[in-house]
Amino acid sequence: MADLIEPNVSIVGLPGSGKTTFLAALWHLIQSHEIQTRLRFGSMSNHDYAYLNQIVKLWRKATEQGRTQIAGTKSISMNLTDASGRAIRVTFPDVPGEDYRTMWEDRKVDEALAENLGAGNIMLLVNGDRIKAPAWITERMHLTGKVESGPAEEPVRWEPRLAPTQVQLVDLLQHLMRRPLDQGPRRLAVMIGAWDQAEGEGLSPIDFQAAKLPLLDQYLKSGRDGWTFRTYGLSAQGGEFDENDENNASAKAREDASRLREFDLLSNRIRLLSGGSESHDLTEPLEWLMGDQ
Ligand SMILES: Nc1nc2c(ncn2[C@@H]2O[C@H](COP(=O)(O)OP(=O)(O)OP(=O)(O)O)[C@@H](O)[C@H]2O)c(=O)[nH]1
Ligand SMILES: [Mg+2]
Numbered sequence: 140m141a142d143l144i145e146p147n148v149s150i151v152g153l154p155g156s157g158k159t160t161f162l163a164a165l166w167h168l169i170q171s172h173e174i175q176t177r178l179r180f181g182s183m184s185n186h187d188y189a190y191l192n193q194i195v196k197l198w199r200k201a202t203e204q205g206r207t208q209i210a211g212t213k214s215i216s217m218n219l220t221d222a223s224g225r226a227i228r229v230t231f232p233d234v235p236g237e238d239y240r241t242m243w244e245d246r247k248v249d250e251a252l253a254e255n256l257g258a259g260n261i262m263l264l265v266n267g268d269r270i271k272a273p274a275w276i277t278e279r280m281h282l283t284g285k286v287e288s289g290p291a292e293e294p295v296r297w298e299p300r301l302a303p304t305q306v307q308l309v310d311l312l313q314h315l316m317r318r319p320l321d322q323g324p325r326r327l328a329v330m331i332g333a334w335d336q337a338e339g340e341g342l343s344p345i346d347f348q349a350a351k352l353p354l355l356d357q358y359l360k361s362g363r364d365g366w367t368f369r370t371y372g373l374s375a376q377g378g379e380f381d382e383n384d385e386n387n388a389s390a391k392a393r394e395d396a397s398r399l400r401e402f403d404l405l406s407n408r409i410r411l412l413s414g415g416s417e418s419h420d421l422t423e424p425l426e427w428l429m430g431d432q
Contacts, residue, residue, distance in 0.1 A: 153308070157330075157373075163194040165422075171406060173406040176420050184228075201397075205385050205386075216231065227425065256314075262428060263312070263328070264332050270304045308355050328427065328428055331344050331373060335378045344370045344372035377399050377407075380395075
């Protein structure tokens with residue numbers, strides 16, 4: 140097989156956005172053949188299956204992934220093929236989300252990550268359950284007036300990491316459209332993850348994006364940087380998993396996890412919402428990201 144297969148997709152996201160969980164669910168889906176998928180597994184670039192097998196094991200027993208450690212960083216690159224035999228390379232720099240945050244905080248990007256991000260289309264994962272919302276000054280003032288003031292609190296020094304999620308995301312996307320990562324117009328799939336929690340708001344994924352991430356929404360809709368985007372709702376777990384008990388003696392078991400372990404076909408836990416329809420096939424957005432050739 141040729142060394143460089145085009146097109147290329149990179150899957151990215153801030154800390155805790157669901158990158159490792161997505162990879163585990165995708166690996167289960169394409170390995171198990173439980174349900175029919177748009178794209179099928181072709182090959183792995185480095186034949187390193189140990190890491191994938193480790194994360195999929197946790198996913199199958201409905202246990203959360205541990206934080207991805209810098210020392211254990213794995214960049215996964217797999218080739219998937221569509222019905223006509225066309226291949227797509229899906230690169231998964233499964234780096235801790237901090238590496239993206241470093242781009243925001245220190246304006247630096249690691250060389251290997253830059254190589255990944257500088258080529259191809261992007262799947263951006265956002266944890267719909269952990270969006271740090273902007274605080275309106277007027278609201279703050281209002282609250283300050285209402286709340287009885289106790290002993291004076293130490294003011295918290297502002298640091299870039301305290302910036303709202305959408306500010307960090309727009310900055311990340313802008314980096315991808317500027318030198319040295321720029322490569323012209325690209326496709327972007329925004330995946331609003333943990334949809335099983337986010338759907339309680341009663342919004343469609345695109346309305347959720349407009350309501351909860353208005354800066355990101357307006358940045359994308361304005362079209363100023365040349366992104367062609369689609370927004371999906373994603374539940375890669377199908378509900379809440381048991382907490383990971385590695386280094387955490389008080390890890391909580393969750394009721395939802397017992398329900399999820401009962402599924403006959405574990406692929407059916409996965410939920411993907413796009414437009415008005417719902418499926419279990421995580422390869423759908425990847426196929427769209429292959430673009431028209
Ligand atoms: N309810 C729910 N939670 C999810 C889902 N997907 C991910 N999560 C939770 O989101 C948290 C982060 O998921 P990870 O996959 O570890 O995220 P990550 O982007 O790899 O995080 P880092 O490696 O720490 O940067 C975990 O607590 C997951 O259990 C989902 O579909 N539903
Ligand atoms: Mg991770």
